[in-house]
Amino acid sequence: MKVGLIGVGLMNGSLALDLKSAHPSVLVYGVSRTEATLSNAMELGLIDHRATIAELKDMDLVSIAIPVEATAFLLPKILDAVGPNTLVIDMGSTKTAICESVAQHPKREQFLACHPIAGTEFSGPQAAIRNLYKDKVNMLCETHKTRPELLERARSIFTNLGMHLREIEPIAHDRHIAYVSHLSHITSFMLGKTVMEKEEDEQNIFDMAGSGFSSTVRLAKSSPEMWMPIFKQNKQNVIETLDEYISNMEYFKSLLANDDYTTLVEEMKKINTITHILKPEIKINGK
């Protein structure tokens, strides 16, 4: 199997590690804007060869994992370049704009829009880890638009990585993901900002921040180059989540300001039930 990676960071680097473990004969070709990133990916054994988009003609799989604006821009050119048997997938955290970018493309049936719900707050080739995708969900969009045998190839690759597959339409994907992913990145960044502005003496953060704060602010380490385009492409949905979240924060503040501790406790108890929703041992049955 020949695999082309557009972007050789956390997502595609981790994909390469698992594909190479499962299929020792796989050959991985890396494409990146940045020569240093490609060298790094070579040294880490993530890719076997440097390549350009023009050289991806006879790949079995081309996986795009770069900022979502760049994906929407490059995807039509990548489809132009690949041969008739290449499957092209993307890993972006938004799906509407990316699907729209190739809606009329003559090779649309060679593309599958994906969103693996996997990742860490780190980025770049050195962030790649084994088993990143194991037991994670992969959201597949507009599967009816992908040529059946290429769709089957994608399903087989993902299932072998240990992923659970779900289907969703791009517009629904972007609306839901704004709540369960994009919003929490913003709450985390703004928590970091609020504390850093106040606590000019960093020693106080060092000393007084417990594991709770670290956990809540973890996503504030995420890459701005990766996340700004996500917020931009999903702007309307993200603004809606911000409005609802800010209104909930104002509500909490008003309960406290008005000494309405009975309602405060009732609200917190209702929210406590999220424990059941987030049980880590829950497994999703793929189809």
Next chain:
Amino acid sequence: MKVGLIGVGLMNGSLALDLKSAHPSVLVYGVSRTEATLSNAMELGLIDHRATIAELKDMDLVSIAIPVEATAFLLPKILDAVGPNTLVIDMGSTKTAICESVAQHPKREQFLACHPIAGTEFSGPQAAIRNLYKDKVNMLCETHKTRPELLERARSIFTNLGMHLREIEPIAHDRHIAYVSHLSHITSFMLGKTVMEKEEDEQNIFDMAGSGFSSTVRLAKSSPEMWMPIFKQNKQNVIETLDEYISNMEYFKSLLANDDYTTLVEEMKKINTITHILKPEIKINGK
């Protein structure tokens, strides 16, 4: 050594586990409002005997780890009850009201106000774990008001648990901790509320929530009975943090609404530097 525990949940239960490991001869007496909790603590081996406050006369250490309002209410009565060589400490997440509750108490010098920066989102005797306090910071307040040999006893106990000791005045403690602890509990609860209100179909949360969301919403599992009194006692500081945080959320929203992506990226890059502040390998030198 004889130790009395007022409250036998996560904090005091974990303390008991470590004290019993270090000193096999230690005898632990548990006090709780709830008989079932005491039985649970007995079965788990956290305590050796049930007790009442009146029976704590000859303890070497009495540790209070109950909701902070109850601490401020019971602390004077506990000091009334103990003998002249008992050290009384509390573990509460607020310090001003608790210190004020015994400011004029004739046995004030037998009390040391503490706040170990340690814990999990779980509560009750079954949440107790070994080494909860190892390598954690313990904030000590008004140490000059504690009788020197009792202060030395406290330092020795904490140091043997592996804790790093810092001193801080109660008012400063409550102001800083509002930012690095209380605020992140509220952002987490309100994130949970926002997502639960929107995602009536829990399957969507199951499927699309990644480790980032789980991490950011983890504190929304915290005990309302423990946290409401903290927000209440630290109301003015907490409201100040909420004002600043909400204003930062509004600012982020305005950058997005106005398509000011250059500033958005600059802001996110500045906040990224929190990585250095939160380095997990940082050790605090105790004094």
